[in-house]
Amino acid sequence: MKPVKVGICGLGTVGSGTFNVLQRNGEEIARRLGRELVIEQVGARRDNPACNLSDTSITRDIFEVAKNPAVDIVVELIGGYDTAKELVLTAIQHGKHVVTANKALIAEHGNEIFAAAAEKGVIVAYEAAVAGGIPVIKAIREGLAANRINTIAGIINGTGNFILTAMAKEKREFADVLAEAQALGYAEADPTFDVEGIDAAHKLTILASIAFGVPLQFKSAYTEGISQITPEDLAHAKELGYQIKHLGIARRKPGGIELRVHPTLIPDTKLIAKVDGVMNAVMVDADAVGPTMYYGPGAGAEPTASAVIADIVDVARSIDSVSSVVAPLAFHSEAIDDTKILDIEEVESAYYLRMQAADHPGVMANITRILSDLNINIEAINQKEVPEGEQFADIFMLTREVREKDMKAAIEAIQALADVSGSVVTIRMDHLGH
Ligand SMILES: NC(=O)C1=CN([C@@H]2O[C@H](COP(=O)(O)OP(=O)(O)OC[C@H]3O[C@@H](n4cnc5c(N)ncnc54)[C@H](O)[C@@H]3O)[C@@H](O)[C@H]2O)C=CC1
Ligand SMILES: N[C@@H](CC=O)C(=O)O
Numbered sequence: 463m464k465p466v467k468v469g470i471c472g473l474g475t476v477g478s479g480t481f482n483v484l485q486r487n488g489e490e491i492a493r494r495l496g497r498e499l500v501i502e503q504v505g506a507r508r509d510n511p512a513c514n515l516s517d518t519s520i521t522r523d524i525f526e527v528a529k530n531p532a533v534d535i536v537v538e539l540i541g542g543y544d545t546a547k548e549l550v551l552t553a554i555q556h557g558k559h560v561v562t563a564n565k566a567l568i569a570e571h572g573n574e575i576f577a578a579a580a581e582k583g584v585i586v587a588y589e590a591a592v593a594g595g596i597p598v599i600k601a602i603r604e605g606l607a608a609n610r611i612n613t614i615a616g617i618i619n620g621t622g623n624f625i626l627t628a629m630a631k632e633k634r635e636f637a638d639v640l641a642e643a644q645a646l647g648y649a650e651a652d653p654t655f656d657v658e659g660i661d662a663a664h665k666l667t668i669l670a671s672i673a674f675g676v677p678l679q680f681k682s683a684y685t686e687g688i689s690q691i692t693p694e695d696l697a698h699a700k701e702l703g704y705q706i707k708h709l710g711i712a713r714r715k716p717g718g719i720e721l722r723v724h725p726t727l728i729p730d731t732k733l734i735a736k737v738d739g740v741m742n743a744v745m746v747d748a749d750a751v752g753p754t755m756y757y758g759p760g761a762g763a764e765p766t767a768s769a770v771i772a773d774i775v776d777v778a779r780s781i782d783s784v785s786s787v788v789a790p791l792a793f794h795s796e797a798i799d800d801t802k803i804l805d806i807e808e809v810e811s812a813y814y815l816r817m818q819a820a821d822h823p824g825v826m827a828n829i830t831r832i833l834s835d836l837n838i839n840i841e842a843i844n845q846k847e848v849p850e851g852e853q854f855a856d857i858f859m860l861t862r863e864v865r866e867k868d869m870k871a872a873i874e875a876i877q878a879l880a881d882v883s884g885s886v887v888t889i890r891m892d893h894l895g896h
């Protein structure tokens with residue numbers, strides 16, 4: 463069989479990883495595929511010293527790759543929205559299959575891109591876009607095809623988990639750990655995407671679509687980052703038997719689908735609470751199989767290249783019979799429905815609260831009265847000893863499940879008390895029950 467020809471666009475962290483792994487493992491990959499994979503052309507702004515490009519055709523114009531008649535599969539690894547979208551649509555218009563690691567692109571423009579690909583009869587594959595090297599798209603889309611999926615909960619940003627782990631275990635400063643994650647090639651071009659949960663929301667949007675058969679709806683995802691989490695919260699959560707993880711949660715509820723990314727207290731005893739550093743994990747609860755979990759590196763050059771190349775191999779395998787390929791969003795395009803995404807105000811969760819209150823009688827009673835007036839049950843309460851000379855005491859609470867709306871009202875009322883100083887820190891809890 464004739465070789466399958468690949469054009470790589472972008473030679474940064476993931477592009478160079480993909481180039482190097484394809485070169486290093488070319489023979490092994492060909493043994494699996496039954497035909498050779500050839501890097502026909504690379505489109506890059508500049509050469510990358512991490513890659514031996516001596517035998518490779520290089521262009522500075524990525525659109526040349528997208529239009530190159532010799533290229534079968536265009537691999538988009540430039541990142542971002544506009545140029546990447548134009549590149550992918552150009553490749554599709556030229557009858558090329560596409561592999562991308564770009565979750566921002568798929569979450570925001572995937573509906574349009576998949577429709578264009580279907581029209582042209584080409585494949586757009588994106589395994590590397592979610593949870594890096596973990597083959598989680600394949601697992602959910604194909605491995606769980608028998609199931610009705612109820613919940614997905616995942617640590618789906620490597621940079622964020624790397625930061626929280628180093629803050630909790632090594633007591634390091636946020637900014638210092640973020641700089642290390644950037645140097646290791648984990649972070650997005652704009653690291654606020656990692657830290658503020660936007661990257662995780664892109665990935666969760668994709669996971670929800672393939673799990674529930676709904677269109678990609680990034681704008682409906684609720685997003686909260688980790689920049690407000692302090693080492694003190696991490697330590698206190700631990701004392702109470704919890705870890706704070708930046709979770710993406712997509713869950714079927716009677717009124718619709720919850721789609722939310724936020725820091726979350728989860729019980730120490732859960733497997734996912736032990737997922738540290740750049741590792742990601744996606745927990746899926748489905749009706750036939752029950753709970754399953756997928757674990758592995760969520761970022762980095764070669765782990766991500768592993769997923770990019772798995773897609774290249776999949777596409778190469780199907781290149782002559784595209785009609786039997788799995789639907790891009792797992793469900794047949796005509797069967798995708800419009801189940802509502804719930805507004806965060808309608809979501810119910812338990813809470814961790816931290817506040818500073820004046821250390822004199824009656825203050826605690828006022829706080830607990832506000833909570834009980836709104837029907838919010840307190841699960842645990844703890845006041846730290848007030849250091850000599852200080853006026854304010856740190857109070858920590860865990861509540862039972864409460865509607866977001868009611869918790870907001872309670873927090874406003876507590877913050878309005880003269881005896882409470884500053885804002886109340888609120889972190890949602892999830893027992894990830896099955
Ligand atoms: N770094 C990681 O661990 C992971 C990254 N991704 C995704 O992979 C994609 C690439 O990310 P990285 O490799 O980390 O980024 P990067 O910034 O290291 O690499 C992007 C490369 O594309 C090049 N580029 C951008 N626009 C170009 C243009 N118009 N023409 C030619 N070259 C152009 C840049 O010069 C750069 O070398 C992004 O979509 C990212 O979200 C996905 C999973 C993990
Ligand atoms: N910046 C992302 C890269 C992988 O998707 C992350 O840190 O997870």
Ligand code: NA
Pocket residue numbers: 589590591592593594595596597598599769
């Ligand atoms: Na993946």
